Amino acid sequence: MHRLGGVGLAAFERQQESQRSFATLSSELSKAQVDHLQSQLTQFRTALSHFAKTHRKSIRSDPKFRHAFQQMCSSIGVDTLVGWREGGWWAEMVGMGDWQYELGVQIVDVCVSTREQNGGVIGMGDLVGMVSRLRGVDSGVITEEDVIRSIKTLQPLGAGYEVMDVGGKKMVRSVVKELDEDQGIILAEAEVEGGRIVEEMLVTRRGWMFERARAGLENMVMRDGLCWVDDQDEEHGRAYWVPSAMQWDKSAYSLPI
Amino acid sequence: MGSSQSTPKITPQDRAILDLKLQRDKLKQYQKKIQVILDREHQIAKTHLAAGDKDRAIIALRRRKYQQSLLLRTDEQLAKLEQLVSTIEFSLVEVSILHGLKQGNEVLKEIHREMSIESVEKLMEETQEAREYQREIGDLLANKLTLDEEDAVQAELKELQAAALEQGEPVLKDKLPSVPAEQPAVAETELQIPLRRDALRRVAVPE
Amino acid sequence: MELTTRTTPSDFLLPSIHSAPPFFTEQPAPSTRTLFIDNWSRLILAYARHRRLFTLRVEDAEVAGGDWDEILRNERINRRVLPSYLSSLIAALVANNVAVYEPAKQTRSVLLFWRLPEEWADVLHSWATASGQLNTILTFYEIIDPPVPSPLSGLPIPLLRRAIAVLTRSGRAQIIGVADGEGVRLFAGTK
Numbered sequence: 001m002h003r004l005g006g007v008g009l010a011a012f013e014r015q016q017e018s019q020r021s022f023a024t025l026s027s028e029l030s031k032a033q034v035d036h037l038q039s040q041l042t043q044f045r046t047a048l049s050h051f052a053k054t055h056r057k058s059i060r061s062d063p064k065f066r067h068a069f070q071q072m073c074s075s076i077g078v079d080t081l082v083g084w085r086e087g088g089w090w091a092e093m094v095g096m097g098d099w100q101y102e103l104g105v106q107i108v109d110v111c112v113s114t115r116e117q118n119g120g121v122i123g124m125g126d127l128v129g130m131v132s133r134l135r136g137v138d139s140g141v142i143t144e145e146d147v148i149r150s151i152k153t154l155q156p157l158g159a160g161y162e163v164m165d166v167g168g169k170k171m172v173r174s175v176v177k178e179l180d181e182d183q184g185i186i187l188a189e190a191e192v193e194g195g196r197i198v199e200e201m202l203v204t205r206r207g208w209m210f211e212r213a214r215a216g217l218e219n220m221v222m223r224d225g226l227c228w229v230d231d232q233d234e235e236h237g238r239a240y241w242v243p244s245a246m247q248w249d250k251s252a253y254s255l256p257i
Numbered sequence: 258m259g260s261s262q263s264t265p266k267i268t269p270q271d272r273a274i275l276d277l278k279l280q281r282d283k284l285k286q287y288q289k290k291i292q293v294i295l296d297r298e299h300q301i302a303k304t305h306l307a308a309g310d311k312d313r314a315i316i317a318l319r320r321r322k323y324q325q326s327l328l329l330r331t332d333e334q335l336a337k338l339e340q341l342v343s344t345i346e347f348s349l350v351e352v353s354i355l356h357g358l359k360q361g362n363e364v365l366k367e368i369h370r371e372m373s374i375e376s377v378e379k380l381m382e383e384t385q386e387a388r389e390y391q392r393e394i395g396d397l398l399a400n401k402l403t404l405d406e407e408d409a410v411q412a413e414l415k416e417l418q419a420a421a422l423e424q425g426e427p428v429l430k431d432k433l434p435s436v437p438a439e440q441p442a443v444a445e446t447e448l449q450i451p452l453r454r455d456a457l458r459r460v461a462v463p464e
Numbered sequence: 465m466e467l468t469t470r471t472t473p474s475d476f477l478l479p480s481i482h483s484a485p486p487f488f489t490e491q492p493a494p495s496t497r498t499l500f501i502d503n504w505s506r507l508i509l510a511y512a513r514h515r516r517l518f519t520l521r522v523e524d525a526e527v528a529g530g531d532w533d534e535i536l537r538n539e540r541i542n543r544r545v546l547p548s549y550l551s552s553l554i555a556a557l558v559a560n561n562v563a564v565y566e567p568a569k570q571t572r573s574v575l576l577f578w579r580l581p582e583e584w585a586d587v588l589h590s591w592a593t594a595s596g597q598l599n600t601i602l603t604f605y606e607i608i609d610p611p612v613p614s615p616l617s618g619l620p621i622p623l624l625r626r627a628i629a630v631l632t633r634s635g636r637a638q639i640i641g642v643a644d645g646e647g648v649r650l651f652a653g654t655k
Binding site for chain 2 (some may be wrong): 638640653
């Protein structure tokens with residue numbers, strides 16, 4: 001019966017021969033694959049440039065659109081900020097060169113995309129964490145100082161971004177309307193309780209009238225979405241929860257889908 | 258709709274296959290449901306036995322055996338028919354298959370009658386009506402079971418008795434010694450003894 | 465109190481918002497209301513897929529001990545979705561076409577589409593292809609209760625009908641009716 005390879009020196013050579021041809025074939029194949037990949041990548045870059053050019057205006061003016069665009073870039077491993085800093089294609093395409101300013105833009109993106117969850121007030125730690133995640137960098141690469149500086153560069157734009165001190169904790173406000181004094185106090189009180197606040201706390205600790213406490217809280221719920229209602233509170237029936245003061249696990253609020 | 262022209266025509270054979278499969282589905286559903294009833298009947302047989310009422314235990318067991326065999330037979334028949342439909346030229350066997358389908362339907366109807374847990378519970382009742390029902394069932398089943406099946410019923414009864422003894426069923430133990438102690442009970446025991454002997458003989462020496 | 469994700473006894477990962485007490489209250493502010501309902505919808509569908517649940521009823525919020533307790537209740541914070549809230553959530557699912565009222569003409573019970581009928585149609589077609597059952601006549605029962613468990617095991621008949629309807633429209637299925645019931649025949653076909 002014929003056996004593959006057989007025996008003896010001839011067989012050994014035959015084997016080497018076939019190994020060589022396999023190696024050639026394999027390198028040819030991988031070269032073809034790499035070429036193919038490279039051409040795909042070039043194609044893709046062209047498409048991306050084209051996209052960036054045509055939508056330059058939207059990318060610059062619409063935070064939600066820009067947020068989505070940046071997510072798309074980061075999901076395929078293109079760090080848009082690195083591109084800027086090196087004066088790469090991105091800077092040319094969109095015409096933004098300043099890293100500090102761009103960090104500011106990403107801060108805006110985070111604030112805008114989380115606004116419906118927190119009513120436009122976000123804890124500094126959360127913000128730094130989310131900006132880092134958006135850029136795909138480890139924690140510590142972007143610091144609190146970076147963020148504060150960037151927010152200052154945003155101020156001339158009149159977007160109303162401001163770093164606030166709420167009961168000793170830094171928070172960033174991204175709504176144009178300034179928080180009034182009562183809302184500031186409510187936020188500070190909520191900080192103490194891990195986010196939960198009821199009318200009675202404001203009455204006993206701050207000496208408010210019940211009406212003032214209720215009006216302040218309901219305003220925050222209805223007008224600004226700054227806090228959530230819990231109608232199953234064991235003690236008071238209705239309690240209010242300030243999401244920016246709640247101790248969230250690092251994973252997002254919602255389900256990963 | 259333009260798509261309808263591409264789908265093949267539905268032939269009488271298609272319909273027959275569907276009929277068969279629908280019958281088989283029903284049977285499968287019955288098989289699932291009937292386990293509950295079979296378990297209950299087993300329980301009833303045990304209870305009767307513990308109470309010393311062997312006659313009624315046997316009725317429950319016979320009934321159980323009958324239901325099992327009914328399902329089995331129908332299942333086999335359907336499988337055979339299905340094979341026929343799919344392997345043999347349909348027109349050759351059409352008549353016999355249609356006949357088989359009709360039979361299958363009748364058996365299904367019979368199974369359906371057997372499927373109510375209320376009628377099973379009647380085996381436990383003590384009313385006059387229930388007594389009559391039990392006797393009726395007993396007579397009916399005695400004619401319907403094959404000898405092999407009857408043997409299996411008796412063997413099962415023996416098994417139950419052995420199991421009860423092993424567990425030291427207190428009811429049974431209490432009852433047995435009390436028999437010779439009481440004079441008026443003689444009539445009753447005489448009635449029971451030949452029955453038991455009869456049962457043992459049937460199991461030990463199958464003709 | 466830290467709000468964390470948590471794994472249920474059935475091995476389902478609950479999002480951290482499920483530990484937030486207000487999540488169990490229907491919110492008065494429109495934007496928050498929408499945010500919560502979106503999260504609930506995703507949670508309900510993900511859980512249904514995890515446990516292969518097909519039906520959600522308002523009753524599931526009324527009595528404990530049902531299939532949905534793991535998400536409709538959070539014993540650790542002593543909160544539960546009240547029937548009125550579940551009713552709103554169900555309406556939102558229907559409005560988003562990820563559920564239909566089943567049976568029709570009532571609003572207390574829905575059939576959940578954690579796979580859309582179009583997706584179930586593909587699942588059904590691939591199953592029939594892979595198990596060599598194209599061009600044969602199948603009863604609904606043998607599709608949803610096959611001897612070898614399949615992705616279609618336990619699929620409710622109304623959902624199966626919708627999937628078959630999708631295939632019928634593209635000429636990939638044919639319904640056959642007899643006195644005792646119905647069957648279906650699938651074809652290779654193209655989309």
